Amino acid sequence: MNPTLRQLRAFVALARTGSFTLAAEYLHVTQAALSGLIKELEQTLGIRLVDRSTRKIALTDIGRELYPLFSKTIDDLDGALLDIANHTQLKKGVVRVAAPQLMSCTLLPEIIASYRRAHPDIQVRLVDCAVEQVTGRVLSGEVDLGIGPERDALAQIAATVLFEMPFAVVFPAGHALEQRTRLAWHDLAGYPLISLQGQFTERLLSDMHGALRDVQIDPANEVTFMTTALAMVAAGLGITVCLPYAQPLVRLHQLQMRQLHEPELTRRFFVYRRDNRSLSPAAESFIAFLHQFMLAHDWNVPVPQPRPNETAA
Structure with missing residues (x-):
């Protein structure tokens, strides 16, 4: 006993409209095809679901009992299919x-x-x-x-x-570094460097020391967030290095940002x-x-x- 989805849709449409003509139009099938689906469903279930007359149709007792169940099944399925379509078409998510x-x-x-x-x-x-x-x-x-x-x-x-992205140095307006149009890493030596804690700085210092063995650049202060580092730079407590996407905050603090060269160290970001x-x-x-x-x-x-x-x- 395995009713098909087409048979269930035909029965629900017929029960809702009360007419073979209207149900056939709703499902975009011929009346003969609709009648055939109803007969197939009745044969599959082994029981009559619809009493037919020349003017109207009426559900049998078992038809009235099954209609809410079949109707909910169809509605739930259509809702799920619509939800999938909305997700796929980026109308929801x-x-x-x-x-x-x-x-x-x-x-x-x-x-x-x-x-x-x-x-x-x-x-x-x-x-x-x-x-x-x-x-x-x-x-x-x-x-x-x-x-x-x-x-x-x-x-x-x-x-x-x-x-x-390449690393850049950030410093206050009027800082000595502002006089240079091209800045190298060795130019940072001698200025207090405010850096971040954790792997970000560890990897950066490893890269710097590997490329600049003769230049010693050690953090004077380590903080957790770059927002803190930029605020400290704005207060004149030192300089910091960051990546160009921080420009909105750099501008907010009225600081200067310059790309660092020799070597041009970069950092990759991933999804x-x-x-x-x-x-x-x-x-x-x-x-x-x-x-x-x-x-x-x-x-x-x-x-x-x-x-x-x-x-x-």
């Missing part, structure tokens, strides 16, 4: 993204706003956290994807390169997701948008043009 605190207050709001303009029916929920927590939140399933700097490979986490887990169409769409957005922007720090009579120190 939620994307949960974890990102470091600095990126969450500079780069991500602009990206999310741009994405929402293109897909207004998709909700993007941003989880700002410490950089060391990004992959953990992805692994736990708290978020669909995470964005963060390169980290040691983790089991069950897939990583795809999103962008690579992290759980390995072997399918993402929703909305999450896949947001990842694709992330890559397009980053490719469309130039993240090199502009080199200031010398003012008249200005010479490089």
Whole structure:
């Protein structure tokens, strides 16, 4: 006893309209085809569901008993299919993204706003956290994807390169470094460096010491967040290094940012997701948008043009 979906739809349409003509029009089939489906259903169940006359139809007692059950089955199925279609066509969905605190207050709001303009029916929920927590939140399933700097490979986490940016130095207006149009890492020696705690600084210092063995650059103060470092720089307590996407905060503090050369050290950022887990169409769409957005922007720090009579120190 296996009624087909077409048979159930035919019975529900007939019960709702009370007419073979109207039910056939609703289902876009001929009356003969509709009548055939009803007969097939009755034969499958082994019982009459509809009493027919020349003017009208009426459900039998068992037909009236089965109608609410079959109707709910069809409605639930149609609702599920519509929900799937809305997700697939990006008319519905939620994307949960974890990102470091600095990126969450500079780069991500602009990206999310741009994405929402293109897909207004998709909700993007941003989880700002410490950089060391990004992959953990992805692994736990708290978020669909995470964005963060390169980290040691983790089991069950897939990583795809999103962008690579050069390091830049940030200092107050009027600082001695402002007189130089091109800054090298060795130019930072002798100035108090405010750096971040954790792997970010550890990897940076390792890169610096590997490339600049004859230059000693040690942090004078280590803080947890770049927002703190920038505030300290604005207060005249030292300089710091960061990546170009921090420019909105640099401008907010009225600080200067210059790209660092010799060597041009960079940092790669990745999109992290759980390995072997399918993402929703909305999450896949947001990842694709992330890559397009980053490719469309130039993240090199502009080199200031010398003012008249200005010479490089």
